[in-house]
Amino acid sequence: MTQSLTRADAEALLFREARLLDERRFDEWLAMFTDDCVYWVPTNDGDPNSEPSLIYDDRGRMEERVYRLVETRAYSQRPRSRTQHNISNVEVLDELVDGAVDVRSNLLLVELREGDPAQAGLGNQRLLAARCQYLLVNPPDWRIKRKKLNLIDADLAHHNLSFIL
Amino acid sequence: MIDPAQLVIDQDKDFRVHTSAYLDPDIFDLEMDRIYGQTWVYVGNESELPEPGSFRTSAIGTQPVLLTRGDDGTINVLFNRCRHRGSVVCREEHGHATHFQCPYHGWVYRTNGALMRIAQPDGYPDDFDKEAFGLVHVPRMATYRGLIFASLSACGESLEDRLHDVKKYVDMWADKSPVGRITLTQGMHRYSYPGNWKLQMDNGVDGYHGNYVHESFVKVTERAGEISYNEFTQLRKTGYVRGLSHGDGLIDRPYGGMAGQFDYGDPSLAAYHEQLRAAYGPERAQVLQGQQNLFVFPNLFLFESHVRVIRPVDIRETVVEMHPTMLDGVSDELNTARLRTHERFFGPAGFGAPDDVEMFVNVQSGLQARGVDWLLMSRGLHRETRSEDGEFVGASTDEAPQRSAYREWLRLMTAAVPSPPVSVG
Numbered sequence: 001m002t003q004s005l006t007r008a009d010a011e012a013l014l015f016r017e018a019r020l021l022d023e024r025r026f027d028e029w030l031a032m033f034t035d036d037c038v039y040w041v042p043t044n045d046g047d048p049n050s051e052p053s054l055i056y057d058d059r060g061r062m063e064e065r066v067y068r069l070v071e072t073r074a075y076s077q078r079p080r081s082r083t084q085h086n087i088s089n090v091e092v093l094d095e096l097v098d099g100a101v102d103v104r105s106n107l108l109l110v111e112l113r114e115g116d117p118a119q120a121g122l123g124n125q126r127l128l129a130a131r132c133q134y135l136l137v138n139p140p141d142w143r144i145k146r147k148k149l150n151l152i153d154a155d156l157a158h159h160n161l162s163f164i165l
Numbered sequence: 166m167i168d169p170a171q172l173v174i175d176q177d178k179d180f181r182v183h184t185s186a187y188l189d190p191d192i193f194d195l196e197m198d199r200i201y202g203q204t205w206v207y208v209g210n211e212s213e214l215p216e217p218g219s220f221r222t223s224a225i226g227t228q229p230v231l232l233t234r235g236d237d238g239t240i241n242v243l244f245n246r247c248r249h250r251g252s253v254v255c256r257e258e259h260g261h262a263t264h265f266q267c268p269y270h271g272w273v274y275r276t277n278g279a280l281m282r283i284a285q286p287d288g289y290p291d292d293f294d295k296e297a298f299g300l301v302h303v304p305r306m307a308t309y310r311g312l313i314f315a316s317l318s319a320c321g322e323s324l325e326d327r328l329h330d331v332k333k334y335v336d337m338w339a340d341k342s343p344v345g346r347i348t349l350t351q352g353m354h355r356y357s358y359p360g361n362w363k364l365q366m367d368n369g370v371d372g373y374h375g376n377y378v379h380e381s382f383v384k385v386t387e388r389a390g391e392i393s394y395n396e397f398t399q400l401r402k403t404g405y406v407r408g409l410s411h412g413d414g415l416i417d418r419p420y421g422g423m424a425g426q427f428d429y430g431d432p433s434l435a436a437y438h439e440q441l442r443a444a445y446g447p448e449r450a451q452v453l454q455g456q457q458n459l460f461v462f463p464n465l466f467l468f469e470s471h472v473r474v475i476r477p478v479d480i481r482e483t484v485v486e487m488h489p490t491m492l493d494g495v496s497d498e499l500n501t502a503r504l505r506t507h508e509r510f511f512g513p514a515g516f517g518a519p520d521d522v523e524m525f526v527n528v529q530s531g532l533q534a535r536g537v538d539w540l541l542m543s544r545g546l547h548r549e550t551r552s553e554d555g556e557f558v559g560a561s562t563d564e565a566p567q568r569s570a571y572r573e574w575l576r577l578m579t580a581a582v583p584s585p586p587v588s589v590g
Contacts, residue, residue, distance in 0.1 A: 041514065044352040049501040051352045052489045054514045061509065064385045068516050072381035075527075076519035120359045120481075121526035157357035157484045158513040160522060165514075 004139055010103045011090045013142055014134070018085035021164050026066040029164070033144045034137060035059050040148045041130075041165060043155050054154070054161060065164070074162065079115030079122065081163040086110070100135035100145050107132050107149065111163060121159065128153075128165065166191040169578035173571050174539070178546060180568050181539040184532050187361040192578075193480040199577050200463050201226030202317045205327050207465035207474060208232060208242060210488070211311040212348040213259065218276055221259040224476060225317055230303060231255050231265070232313065235277040240308065242315045243278045243300040254300065259351075265300075274300050310339040311347055312465070312472075330554065331413040334459045338467040341429065341453055343440040344494035349472060350504075354487040354512035358522050360529035362464075362477035363574075365485055368521055369473065370460045370566035372406050372416040373544065378524055379424045382510060382517040397422070406545075406565045408557035412462025412573025414566025419455040422561075425510025425517045426469055427503050429454040437499055460566060462573055470507035481529060487511055487518075542567045 013032075020029040033039070039062050041055040042048065048056050057065060068074050089106040096102065109128040117123025128151060135146040149165055169192065172183040186192055208223045214234040221232050222245060229245040231254070245253045247267040254265040254274060264281060265274045271284030278300035283289060305316040307324035312335070314324050328335065339347055358364075368374070376383075376398050383397045392400075400422035408414045421428055429437075441450035459467040466473035476484040489507050491500045510517035532540075545563025552558050559565040 042352075043354065046350075046352055049497070049504070050491065051350050052354055052487075052504065052512065053508060054354070054512055056505070056508055060389075064389065064509075064516070067388060068381050068385050072384040074381040074516075074520060075378060075523040078523075119526070119530040121523070121530075155352060155355070157355040159357050159359070160519050161514040162519040 005092050005101045005103070005136060005142065007090055007092050009142070010092050010101075010105075010134075010136075011087070013136070014087045014090060014103070014105055017144075018087055021085055022083050026070060026164070030062060030066060033059065033062065033147075037062070037144060038146045038148075040146070041151065041154070042148075054151075054158075055165070069162075069164070076160050076162040079113055082112050082114060083163055084110040097135055098145075100137045101142075103134040103136060105132045105134070106130070107165075109165065113160075130165070166195075169195065169575065172578075173575040175568070175572060175575070178543070180543045180546060180564070180571075181541055182571050184535065184538055184540065186574075187363060187529070187532055187540075188480065190480045193361075193477070195578060196477070196574075197226040199580065200574065201228075201477070203321065203577060203580075204318075204463060205305075205307075205314040205316050205324050206463065207312060207461065208306075208315045209313045210349050210472065211240070211308060211313060214240060216261075218261045218263055219259075220255065220257075220262055220276070222255055222257070225303065225315055226477060228317070229253060230315065231300070233262075233276040233278075235275075237277075239277075240306065240313060241277050242303045242306040242313070244303065246300070247272055248280065248298040248300070278302060310335055310345075327411060328461075330410045330556075331459070331461060334415055334457060335461070335467065337453060337455075337457060338459060338469070340445060340449070341469065342492040342494055343437075343444040345444075346493040347472075348491045348493055349488040350491060353489070354471075355484060356487075356513045356518070356522055357482070357484045358525045358529075359481055360483060360525045361481055362475050362483045363570075364525040364528055365475050365483060366460070366463070366570055367567055368524065369466045369468075370406065370414045370416050370458055371564075372401070372404065372561040373564070374521075374524065375401055375424045378520045379517050381520065382425055385516055397424075401561065404561035406559045406561055406563050407552075408559075408565035408567075408569030410555065410569070410573075412570045413460055414569045415457050415459045416561060416566070417455070417457050418561065419452070421456055423456040423458065423469075425506070425515075426456050427506045429456070429469070434499070437495055440495065460570070462570055470503055471511065483525075542571065 037059050039057040042053045086108040087105050091104045093102040107130040112125045113122045115122040130149040130151045133148045134144055136142045137145045167185050172186045174181040206225050209232045213221050217234050217236045219234045223230050231243045231245040233241045235241055245255055247254050249270055249272055252267050252269040254267045273282040275281050280295045280299045303315045304319040307314055339345055383394050386392050387394050404418035406416050441453055464475040472488040474486045489504055542564045545559040550558045557565040
């Protein structure tokens with residue numbers, strides 16, 4: 001069975017997700033996901049039920065993540081991060097996965113903490129790179145059923161990943 | 166260089182640590198010699214070396230070591246340094262090997278360190294003693310409850326003696342498994358921060374900061390209907406801190422209240438409670454449902470969800486490893502639930518730990534102001550008691566564990582200069 005998502009459509013969706021995150025429009029970002037979604041950033045190739053993940057969120061935990069950023073005093077985001085999500089290498093694969101369209105892309109995320117740049121941990125621009133897999137459902141109003149980011153440095157030391165990747 | 170004896174004030178009503186302990190590169194070098202170079206240091210876990218040929222690289226202070234499980238099943242802790250011209254012989258972080266070949270000139274070592282083969286041996290005389298040129302073992306190593314410790318000093322108390330006062334808390338940690346065995350996951354969370362290693366040491370057994378630093382986490386749990394902020398702050402007034410000998414310490418919450426941690430007392434865990442009762446009897450099973458954050462000086466924390474290892478890199482650079490644990494003998498569902506709880510709070514993208522790390526960089530930044538010399542660690546001195554076992558016992562927000570750590574730090578930093586380490590070749 002062929003699917004009806006073009007590469008241009010996939011890019012538009014991913015670019016929109018990136019813009020919503022960079023503009024901190026988190027509720028609209030959440031609305032891009034299904035209720036049974038999974039947002040997964042592993043540390044290795046293991047089974048997420050017995051190997052640690054940086055992020056292994058169901059919809060409920062994603063909402064907690066947004067709530068913490070928007071409604072509480074989370075010091076690791078005070079001052080907050082500026083982000084720029086750069087999307088490239090978008091491919092829509094032929095094979096469906098679990099009835100969903102399989103979209104691959106690269107993410108180059110540039111991030112910087114605001115605040116007094118003379119202080120430790122602030123003002124340093126850093127890059128995070130990831131290979132992404134999205135599973136999309138519900139044409140033509142495509143929604144994200146699964147977002148998986150394989151960070152190139154997934155198993156290495158990170159200082160503060162408390163913004164949304 | 167500053168005399169380390171001047172860096173800790175330890176009096177009846179006053180306890181302070183000098184800023185230089187956190188900022189002076191000479192102090193860091195001295196710590197690598199006198200603390201990491203002298204004491205028992207955690208280097209790895211038996212569960213990371215499951216079979217003969219298993220290996221992982223690690224460090225004692227800043228010295229690279231290679232842990233292996235030899236063919237005979239014994240554990241070796243070797244300096245990761247070729248005896249020829251000093252290259253590391255292992256660049257992978259973990260794996261399985263039958264031997265280690267130095268990439269530079271091809272010398273080959275067995276997993277127990279023995280020199281197996283010199284490439285083109287005609288360059289050495291017939292009587293060259295290969296046996297004297299194996300990978301050097303660290304002077305001492307020993308294990309307890311799967312925890313592998315090593316010492317760069319050939320002399321001093323045994324691990325057993327060193328752990329004497331903290332042993333019962335290590336046992337409480339390991340006995341959360343009904344078969345008494347903890348297995349580390351293969352993966353880990355790792356975080357780094359541009360600050361001194363002792364900022365992590367100070368924080369892990371700090372029971373005072375939770376209401377403030379982890380306010381956002383409590384709000385998350387409040388929103389989820391798990392606990393209200395007020396209930397949480399009341400619960401956190403219970404429990405104790407304990408300062409032990411050898412720099413060790415813990416936050417002890419027999420009835421829960423540790424932010425973000427798995428609730429072993431939850432009534433829905435009836436099957437697990439039954440396992441504990443069957444294994445240890447009802448009294449001990451009750452004790453094992455409490456929560457403790459345990460610090461084993463200088464670099465090891467045992468938390469209920471993970472083993473945490475401080476890796477000092479430089480005076481103002483530190484890496485911390487968090488190894489989530491699996492309790493052997495319990496259901497997969499329980500271990501998975503523990504892992505999900507761990508991920509919600511800990512790790513660089515968790516809802517709790519990154520706020521702790523933010524405090525480390527906050528302190529590292531504030532310490533640059535030299536108009537103030539001292540960090541105050543006197544909280545609870547006026548109400549501290551001494552237990553029969555010699556523990557300094559305080560209310561859960563008091564700083565008894567920090568005082569224990571710095572008393573041991575001071576003792577080691579000012580000890581008579583030890584004789585130079587026995588060096589080999």
